[in-house]
Amino acid sequence: MEPLLQGLAFVLQPTTLLWIVVGDIVGIFIGALPGLTATMGLALFLPVTIHLDSLTAISLLLGLYFGAVTGASIPAVLFGIPGNPNAIATVFDGLPMARKGQAGIALGGAVIASFIGGLISTAALLAASPALARFSLLFGPAEYFSLAVASLTIIASVSGSSLLKGVVMGAMGVLLATVGIDTMTGVRRFTFDNPFLASGIGLVPVLIGMFGITQALDDAARSRDLHQIVTQQLGRLFPSLRQLLGMWRIILESSWIGTFIGLLPGAGASVAVVLAYERAKQISPRPEEFGTGRLEGVIAPEVANNACIGGGLIPTFTLALPAEAAAVPILAAMVIHGVTPGPLLFTSQPHFIYAIIFAMIVANLTTCIFQLGGIRVFIKALSVPPALMPPLVILLSVLGAYALNGWMYDAVVAVAAGILGFVLKRAGYPLIPLILGLVLGPMMESEFRRMMIITGGDMTVFVTRPLSLLLLVAGVGSLIRQLVHQRRLAQKGAV
Amino acid sequence: MRTLIALISVVLLSAMIPGGISASQVWPEGRPVSIMVPFAAGGGTDIIARQIQRAMQRFTEVPIVIRNMPGAGSGIGTNEVLRAKPDGHTLLLSGTHTVTAALQGLTAGSIIQLDHIASLNWDPFVIAVLDTAPYKTLGELIEAGKQAPGKITIGHAGVGALTHLTSEALNKAAGMPWTVVPFEGGARLIVGVLGNVVTSGVFSQSEVQVQAGRLRPLAVTSLRRTTLFPATPTTTELGFKNIPQGSFRAISGPKGIPMEVRRAIASSVARAMNDPHWIQYARESGLVKTYMANEELERYFAVLTLDLSKLLRQVGLMK
Numbered sequence: 001m002e003p004l005l006q007g008l009a010f011v012l013q014p015t016t017l018l019w020i021v022v023g024d025i026v027g028i029f030i031g032a033l034p035g036l037t038a039t040m041g042l043a044l045f046l047p048v049t050i051h052l053d054s055l056t057a058i059s060l061l062l063g064l065y066f067g068a069v070t071g072a073s074i075p076a077v078l079f080g081i082p083g084n085p086n087a088i089a090t091v092f093d094g095l096p097m098a099r100k101g102q103a104g105i106a107l108g109g110a111v112i113a114s115f116i117g118g119l120i121s122t123a124a125l126l127a128a129s130p131a132l133a134r135f136s137l138l139f140g141p142a143e144y145f146s147l148a149v150a151s152l153t154i155i156a157s158v159s160g161s162s163l164l165k166g167v168v169m170g171a172m173g174v175l176l177a178t179v180g181i182d183t184m185t186g187v188r189r190f191t192f193d194n195p196f197l198a199s200g201i202g203l204v205p206v207l208i209g210m211f212g213i214t215q216a217l218d219d220a221a222r223s224r225d226l227h228q229i230v231t232q233q234l235g236r237l238f239p240s241l242r243q244l245l246g247m248w249r250i251i252l253e254s255s256w257i258g259t260f261i262g263l264l265p266g267a268g269a270s271v272a273v274v275l276a277y278e279r280a281k282q283i284s285p286r287p288e289e290f291g292t293g294r295l296e297g298v299i300a301p302e303v304a305n306n307a308c309i310g311g312g313l314i315p316t317f318t319l320a321l322p323a324e325a326a327a328v329p330i331l332a333a334m335v336i337h338g339v340t341p342g343p344l345l346f347t348s349q350p351h352f353i354y355a356i357i358f359a360m361i362v363a364n365l366t367t368c369i370f371q372l373g374g375i376r377v378f379i380k381a382l383s384v385p386p387a388l389m390p391p392l393v394i395l396l397s398v399l400g401a402y403a404l405n406g407w408m409y410d411a412v413v414a415v416a417a418g419i420l421g422f423v424l425k426r427a428g429y430p431l432i433p434l435i436l437g438l439v440l441g442p443m444m445e446s447e448f449r450r451m452m453i454i455t456g457g458d459m460t461v462f463v464t465r466p467l468s469l470l471l472l473v474a475g476v477g478s479l480i481r482q483l484v485h486q487r488r489l490a491q492k493g494a495v
Numbered sequence: 496m497r498t499l500i501a502l503i504s505v506v507l508l509s510a511m512i513p514g515g516i517s518a519s520q521v522w523p524e525g526r527p528v529s530i531m532v533p534f535a536a537g538g539g540t541d542i543i544a545r546q547i548q549r550a551m552q553r554f555t556e557v558p559i560v561i562r563n564m565p566g567a568g569s570g571i572g573t574n575e576v577l578r579a580k581p582d583g584h585t586l587l588l589s590g591t592h593t594v595t596a597a598l599q600g601l602t603a604g605s606i607i608q609l610d611h612i613a614s615l616n617w618d619p620f621v622i623a624v625l626d627t628a629p630y631k632t633l634g635e636l637i638e639a640g641k642q643a644p645g646k647i648t649i650g651h652a653g654v655g656a657l658t659h660l661t662s663e664a665l666n667k668a669a670g671m672p673w674t675v676v677p678f679e680g681g682a683r684l685i686v687g688v689l690g691n692v693v694t695s696g697v698f699s700q701s702e703v704q705v706q707a708g709r710l711r712p713l714a715v716t717s718l719r720r721t722t723l724f725p726a727t728p729t730t731t732e733l734g735f736k737n738i739p740q741g742s743f744r745a746i747s748g749p750k751g752i753p754m755e756v757r758r759a760i761a762s763s764v765a766r767a768m769n770d771p772h773w774i775q776y777a778r779e780s781g782l783v784k785t786y787m788a789n790e791e792l793e794r795y796f797a798v799l800t801l802d803l804s805k806l807l808r809q810v811g812l813m814k
Binding site: 039042043044046047050136137138139140141181182183184185186195196198199265319320321322325328329331332335336338340341342344405406446450453454456 | 654
């Protein structure tokens with residue numbers, strides 16, 4: 001009991017609260033600017049924390065982390081550019097909602113959803129850390145490979161109208177991911193002796209290009225009537241309690257998807273949000289309306305991406321293993337301040353863990369308050385003349401991609417991805433499988449090859465390990481289900 | 496007239512004297528100094544860079560900032576420094592990673608296109624197994640590998656990185672009893688060993704320290720025993736030769752920095768290394784202190800380059 005109170009007392013100190021709020025506000029802005037990721041913000045702030053004490057330092061970083069992940073929903077909803085990879089899926093229904101004049105409720109719903117997701121995964125961190133950390137160790141190369149295959153086939157089969165087009169796009173993403181230095185042999189693939197190509201095709205520039213630039217080109221080409229959002233009232237900010245209660249299953253399942261994917265090193269929020277979105281589609285009574293501006297389509301991924309934070313911190317604290325890139329600066333802050341993460345932390349310094357848990361709750365709450373308060377300011381961004389929107393989005397996208405590493409190369413990749421995305425979208429090819437292929441390709445390939453090195457080329461290992469088999473079955477199952485579904489649709493059409 | 500000339504020469508001389516004797520007038524002066532860390536923030540090299548930056552900052556008014564530019568096995572950040580003006584305001588956190596990246600053709604220039612100014616430390620590696628594993632010594636791990644070929648695996652943190660070269664060199668010296676398995680980064684390697692995917696791994700000392708009680712150190716790759724694992728034998732003691740001693744880190748800059756500026760930077764690094772905070776940090780992290788500057792360090796880098804190129808050629812990574 002005493003460590004619990006110590007932890008609470010620490011977080012309720014004015015200086016701690018102040019630093020959490022500073023982190024929140026900076027985080028929201030970082031999230032809201034395309035190209036600036038949570039990882040980058042955390043890395044930039046790491047030196048600042050050196051002069052603070054360990055708990056204040058980590059509280060500040062946590063505030064920034066939650067702020068950045070939540071803030072990414074703003075450009076996703078308003079411009080259709082995900083602020084960072086955590087917000088990929090928020091675009092699907094967020095942008096259509098904004099175009100229907102429901103930007104307020106989409107943004108407000110995203111904030112509430114983030115709050116709930118963050119809270120549930122914090123509870124998981126408190127209650128089940130050691131057990132969940134052990135679970136993450138059950139994932140060996142075979143399981144990671146099968147997880148990647150399953151995620152990719154599920155997404156490829158459900159997104160878009162044609163199964164074939166989805167699979168083609170997924171494969172293209174995997175292919176693009178092979179550019180760069182082969183992590184297993186050091187061989188350079190498709191790099192043409194260019195040092196930038198040697199570091200591969202970055203996910204974030206492609207993301208910015210394929211959402212921001214593609215969308216802007218699409219709008220410009222159709223000269224779609226965009227003024228509605230501008231002229232309409234912002235409307236309500238909060239989904240009603242009844243609406244939220246009606247989505248309890250989606251919220252709960254998205255929280256678990258976020259927490260579990262979050263605690264697997266290497267999988268990351270971009271996978272979790274897409275899986276949560278697809279799962280929400282399955283649960284919903286009206287799956288066909290997803291993508292046209294359903295609130296559930298914003299809630300599910302926003303719950304999941306914040307849940308990923310708690311999930312990702314479980315192995316960070318209990319095993320000293322950062323599951324996500326963003327957890328690395330947090331781990332580093334602990335190491336710099338002489339707090340040793342690992343299995344002993346929970347028994348040797350319980351007050352520390354409790355303080356962090358309370359800091360997470362406070363960070364969640366304050367992010368929620370500040371972002372809700374700021375929505376009216378952000379929405380002002382929409383009072384630009386509609387004809388200026390596409391060029392503005394393109395400008396933001398190019399700047400965002402450049403800001404990532406300060407390389408012109410990334411901006412070029414974003415523009416190329418934008419044009420490619422536009423052409424593919426026009427031809428009816430879904431873009432999400434390609435993005436996910438880019439995320440999962442390296443994991444799929446290297447885990448497969450690692451397993452082959454270990455087993456000496458024995459491929460049965462993927463089906464003899466139960467967890468791996470289960471994941472593969474789920475992937476194949478979704479393909480078959482979609483095939484049957486398409487056949488039925490075709491028959492109906494014939495009759 | 497004579498008195499006037501004398502007066503002028505006195506004034507001129509006195510104006511020259513501070514520049515002549517005080518190094519701080521030569522460097523850093525005015526503009527901020529940036530230290531390029533060619534890896535992501537939060538990793539081992541980054542933490543060392545931030546500690547030395549903090550110690551150096553105590554002695555100068557001019558801000559010293561860390562820039563992180565990860566990619567291409569440290570090649571991207573190094574290229575950025577190779578392009579910079581050699582005025583002592585753009586420095587590189589260099590070391591064994593710079594040598595291996597250059598030898599693998601990941602940088603736009605070779606290692607001799609850098610001025611090596613001052614070295615910081617050696618960070619030895621630890622060969623460790625799961626604490627529940629039956630192997631108590633490195634000899635037992637080798638024996639087990641010889642008994643059942645292909646069964647004992649040793650993981651490292653990435654292709655072309657020094658842990659890779661160490662695992663290959665050790666395997667070769669032991670008569671190839673193991674299967675070498677690459678991972679993407681130290682964190683994934685720890686999961687691999689803790690989850691029993693691989694039998695053993697080449698870790699940094701701090702990684703093993705954090706996992707105390709779950710990983711059992713079998714050997715340290717240094718010349719002498721380290722403060723962190725005083726009970727663990729070194730590979731040298733166990734009779735292995737030509738095993739890399741771990742990662743070596745130094746401060747370098749683009750070629751052509753004036754010698755007086757190089758000396759000033761080196762003396763500033765030397766002072767920082769005597770800072771009590773740095774000393775405490777180095778001891779707690781098990782870093783092995785080495786201080787060499789300019790000509791001596793240049794010669795050392797040449798030897799290191801020769802040794803590492805042999806190893807890279809062996810594993811087929813030499814470009």
